Amino acid sequence: MRFSAELVGSGGFMPHGYCYLWNMPLVWLHVISDSLIALSYFAIPVVLIWFVRKRRGLPFSWMFVLFGVFIVACGATHLMEVWNLWHADYWLAGVAKAITAAASVPTAVLLTRLVPDALELPSFAQWAKANASLENEIRERRDVELDLTHDAIFVRNVAGKIVYWNRAAEQLYGWRRDEAEGKLPHELLHTEFPKPLTEIETDVYETGAWEGGLVHECRDGRRVNILSRWALRRDLEGKPEAILESNRDITQRKQEESKFRNLLESAPDAIVIVNGAGGIEIVNAQTEKLFGYSRKEMLGQPVETLIPSRFRDLHAGNRRAYTQSPRARAMGAGLDLYGVRKDGVEIPVEISLSPLDTEEGTLILSAIRDVSEHRRNAEEIRKLNSELQHRLAQLSTANEELESFSYSVSHDLRAPLRHIDGFARILRDEYSANLSEDGKHYLERVLKAANDMGRLVDDLLNLARIGRKAMARQKVNLGDLVRQVMAELAPESEGREIEWRIEPLPEIECDPGLAKLALSNLLANAAKFTRTRKPAVIEVGTKQVNGIDAIFVRDNGVGFDPKYSDKLFGVFQRLHRQDEFEGTGVGLATVRRIIRRHGGEVWAESEPGRGATFTFTLEPQPQNALVENP
Amino acid sequence: MNGSDPNAVEILLVEDNPSDAELTLHALKKSKLANRMQLVCDGEEALDFLFCRNAFSGRRIDNGPRLVLLDLKLPKVDGLQVLQAVKSDPRTKSLPIIVLTSSKEEQDLVRSYRLGVNSYIQKPVNFDEFQEVVRQLGMYWLLVNSAPPSSAFVNH
Numbered sequence: 001m002r003f004s005a006e007l008v009g010s011g012g013f014m015p016h017g018y019c020y021l022w023n024m025p026l027v028w029l030h031v032i033s034d035s036l037i038a039l040s041y042f043a044i045p046v047v048l049i050w051f052v053r054k055r056r057g058l059p060f061s062w063m064f065v066l067f068g069v070f071i072v073a074c075g076a077t078h079l080m081e082v083w084n085l086w087h088a089d090y091w092l093a094g095v096a097k098a099i100t101a102a103a104s105v106p107t108a109v110l111l112t113r114l115v116p117d118a119l120e121l122p123s124f125a126q127w128a129k130a131n132a133s134l135e136n137e138i139r140e141r142r143d144v145e146l147d148l149t150h151d152a153i154f155v156r157n158v159a160g161k162i163v164y165w166n167r168a169a170e171q172l173y174g175w176r177r178d179e180a181e182g183k184l185p186h187e188l189l190h191t192e193f194p195k196p197l198t199e200i201e202t203d204v205y206e207t208g209a210w211e212g213g214l215v216h217e218c219r220d221g222r223r224v225n226i227l228s229r230w231a232l233r234r235d236l237e238g239k240p241e242a243i244l245e246s247n248r249d250i251t252q253r254k255q256e257e258s259k260f261r262n263l264l265e266s267a268p269d270a271i272v273i274v275n276g277a278g279g280i281e282i283v284n285a286q287t288e289k290l291f292g293y294s295r296k297e298m299l300g301q302p303v304e305t306l307i308p309s310r311f312r313d314l315h316a317g318n319r320r321a322y323t324q325s326p327r328a329r330a331m332g333a334g335l336d337l338y339g340v341r342k343d344g345v346e347i348p349v350e351i352s353l354s355p356l357d358t359e360e361g362t363l364i365l366s367a368i369r370d371v372s373e374h375r376r377n378a379e380e381i382r383k384l385n386s387e388l389q390h391r392l393a394q395l396s397t398a399n400e401e402l403e404s405f406s407y408s409v410s411h412d413l414r415a416p417l418r419h420i421d422g423f424a425r426i427l428r429d430e431y432s433a434n435l436s437e438d439g440k441h442y443l444e445r446v447l448k449a450a451n452d453m454g455r456l457v458d459d460l461l462n463l464a465r466i467g468r469k470a471m472a473r474q475k476v477n478l479g480d481l482v483r484q485v486m487a488e489l490a491p492e493s494e495g496r497e498i499e500w501r502i503e504p505l506p507e508i509e510c511d512p513g514l515a516k517l518a519l520s521n522l523l524a525n526a527a528k529f530t531r532t533r534k535p536a537v538i539e540v541g542t543k544q545v546n547g548i549d550a551i552f553v554r555d556n557g558v559g560f561d562p563k564y565s566d567k568l569f570g571v572f573q574r575l576h577r578q579d580e581f582e583g584t585g586v587g588l589a590t591v592r593r594i595i596r597r598h599g600g601e602v603w604a605e606s607e608p609g610r611g612a613t614f615t616f617t618l619e620p621q622p623q624n625a626l627v628e629n630p
Numbered sequence: 631m632n633g634s635d636p637n638a639v640e641i642l643l644v645e646d647n648p649s650d651a652e653l654t655l656h657a658l659k660k661s662k663l664a665n666r667m668q669l670v671c672d673g674e675e676a677l678d679f680l681f682c683r684n685a686f687s688g689r690r691i692d693n694g695p696r697l698v699l700l701d702l703k704l705p706k707v708d709g710l711q712v713l714q715a716v717k718s719d720p721r722t723k724s725l726p727i728i729v730l731t732s733s734k735e736e737q738d739l740v741r742s743y744r745l746g747v748n749s750y751i752q753k754p755v756n757f758d759e760f761q762e763v764v765r766q767l768g769m770y771w772l773l774v775n776s777a778p779p780s781s782a783f784v785n786h
Contacts, residue, residue, distance in 0.1 A: 423653070
C-alpha cells in the first residue's frame with residue numbers, strides 16, 4: 001500500500017503483481033496458467049457449437065449453448081486475472097466475474113432441473129436391446145404377412161440353407177417349417193432348373209432378381225410346375241445376406257394350357273391367335289401346314305403377314321375395329337377371303353373369329369379353313385349344273401321337235417289318206433257304172449290300203465304319245481279296266497263264241513289310260529288270234545313270278561313259234577301273214593312300252609296251235625289285296 | 631261355188647288344201663248346202679273377208695256368213711290366229727266358227743276352246759263318215775240353229 005499513486009492506477013489500487021511481490025516465477029506461473037485456462041475455455045464453446053450444429057436433433061441443445069456462454073465468461077475472468085497483474089482494473093474484473101456469475105447461476109439451476117429429464121435418456125445397452133426387439137417384431141410381422149400369401153415363400157441364407165418357410169410353402173410342399181429350416185431347398189424339393197443353378201445365382205447376384213419356371217417335387221412325390229421369383233437380400237453393408245424365393249404353383253394352369261394346346265393342335269382348322277396389336281401369339285401345326293411358315297417364323301409377326309398385300313391395309317383397319325368390340329363371328333361374311341402362303345401362293349379361306357379373355361388381355365382367335373377344294377367343288381358343281389341345263393334345253397328342244405314332227409305326221413300324213421279315201425269313194429259311189437269289174441276291184445284295194453295306212457298312222461302316233469305323256473299313277477281296279485276293254489271289243493267279236501274267264505283281279509298302281517291301252521291291245525290280240533276257235537277261251541288272272549305279282553292273258557288261239565318270241569314286241573314285227581290275221585305290228589310294241597314305263601316287264605309264251613300266254617308285271621309291286629270279281 | 635255376192639254368203643270355208651276343199655264342197659253339195667259358199671285359201675284372205683278389207687271391202691260386216699268352217703293349218707295367218715282375231719272383235723265375235731281339222735292334238739283343242747270356238751271337229755279319215763259329219767253340220771247350223779241377228783254384229 002505504500003506504492004505511488006501512478007502505480008496504484010485507477011482508483012488508487014495497486015496491480016495484482018504487487019501481491020506476489022513481483023516474484024517473477026510466481027507471476028509467470030499465474031500468467032501462463034490463467035492464459036491456458038482462458039484459451040481452453042474459449043476453445044470449448046467453439047467445439048460445442050460445432051457439435052450442436054453437426055448433431056441435428058440433439059436433445060437439450062439449448063443447454064449446450066448456455067454452457068458455452070458460461071465457459072466463455074469463465075475464460076474472460078481468467079484473462080482478467082492476467083490483465084490485473086499489471087493493471088489494477090478491479091472494477092472491470094469484478095464486472096467480468098459478475099457476468100460469469102450471471103451465466104453460471106441459471107446454468108447451474110437449469111442443469112439441476114434438467115437432471116430428471118436427462119436421466120430419462122436411455123443407455124446404449126437399452127438402445128441395443130430395443131433395436132433387437134424391434135427387429136424381432138419386424139420379422140414376426142413379415143412372417144405373418146408372408147403367411148397370408150398363396151405363394152410358397154422361403155428364404156435361404158448365403159450358405160443356401162432355409163431360414164424361413166411360409167405357410168403356403170408348408171401346404172404346397174408338405175414339409176413343415178421346422179422340417180424345412182436348415183435344409184438345402186433344392187435338395188429338399190429336387191428342383192429342376194431351366195438352366196444350371198450357378199448361372200441363375202450369378203444372375204441373382206448381378207441383377208438382384210431372377211424369374212423363371214421350375215419343377216419341384218413335394219413330400220408325397222407329386223411334381224408341381226412352379227413359376228419362381230427370386231430376390232437377393234443384402235445386409236446394411238450391402239453384402240448378400242439371403243435369397244428370397246416366391247413360388248407359385250402353375251401346374252393346373254400348365255395342364256389347362258396343355259389341354260388348350262392339344263385342342264388347338266387337334267383342330268382341323270389352322271388357328272392363329274393374335275394379340276391386341278395384331279402380333280401372332282400362338283399358331284397350331286395346321287397353320288404351319290397351310291401357310292408354309294414354321295411356327296418360329298410366324299410368332300411375333302403381324303398377322304397381316306398371312307394376308308395378300310392388297311388386303312393388308314384394309315385388314316389392319318378392320319382388325320382394330322374388331323378389337324374395339326370383339327364378338328364371335330365369321331369374318332367378311334359373304335366375301336371371298338384369301339390368305340397368302342410363304343411361297344406367295346394365295347389360298348381361298350373361310351375365317352371365324354372369337355375373342356379370348358386372358359390374363360394378358362383380350363386375344364383374338366381366328367380359325368382359318370382352306371376352302372380351295374370346296375370352291376373347286378362348287379365351281380365343278382356349277383359347271384355340271386350349267387352343262388345339265390344346257391343338255392336339258394337340248395332335250396327339251398328335241399322334244400319340241402318330236403312333238404311338231406308327230407303333229408305333222410298326224411296332220412300331213414292323214415290328209416292325203418283322207419283325200420285318197422274320199423275321191424276313191426266318190427268314184428265308187430257315183431261312177432261305178434263306168435268301171436269294169438277289175439276297175440272296181442282295184443278301187444277296193446285302193447280304199448283298203450288307205451284304210452290300213454290310216455290305222456298305221458294312228459297306231460304310230462299312239463306309240464309316240466306313250467313316251468311323251470307324263471305318267472299319272474293311281475290306284476286302279478284292274479277288274480274294272482278289263483271289263484271296260486271287253487265292252488269296247490264287243491262290237492268286233494259280235495257273233496263269235498268267246499268264253500271269258502276273268503279271275504278276281506287286284507288293285508294296281510298305274511297310269512289308268514296307259515294300262516287300259518295295254519290291256520286293250522292284249523285282249524284284242526287274244527280275240528283276233530282265237531278267231532278260228534270254237535269256243536274261243538280267253539283268261540285273265542294273276543300269278544307269282546319270282547315273288548312278284550304278275551298278270552297274265554291266256555288264249556287258246558293259233559299261238560306262235562317261240563323262236564320268234566323276241567321279235568314279237570318290236571315295231572312292225574309280225575308273225576302272221578296279213579291275209580290270215582290283219583295288223584300293223586305296232587300293238588305289242590305299244591304294250592311293251594307302256595309296261596316298261598311302269599318299270600315292269602312283259603313276255604309271251606306259246607307253241608304253234610296251242611294258244612299264247614302274255615304275262616306282265618307292274619312296278620312298284622302291285623297291292624296284294626284281291627278284290628272280288630263279280 | 632264362189633258366191634259372186636259376198637253379202638249373200640252363208641258358209642265361209644277356210645281351207646288351203648284344194649283336195650280337202652273339193653271333198654268338203656262335194657259333201658256340202660250332196661247335202662245341198664253349197665249354194666252360197668265362199669272359199670278362201672289362207673288366214674289372211676279369211677280375215678280380209680271377215681273384216682271386209684281389200685278384195686272384200688264391199689262386204690258389210692254386219693251381214694256375216696251363217697257359219698265359218700276353219701282349218702287350223704293355214705299359210706300366212708294360221709287358223710288359231712284367225713279365231714283369236716274374230717272372237718276378240720265385238721263386231722265379229724258372234725260369228726259361229728267351226729274348226730274343221732285333221733289335227734287331234736290336245737293343245738289345238740284346248741287353245742281353240744279357250745279362244746271361244748263354237749265347235750271343234752276332227753275330219754274322219756273315212757270319207758263316208760266325213761260326208762255324214764258335213765251333212766249334220768250344215769243341217770244343224772243352217773237349219774236348226776237360230777243365227778245371230780244383224781244387231782249382234784254392231785260395234786257397241
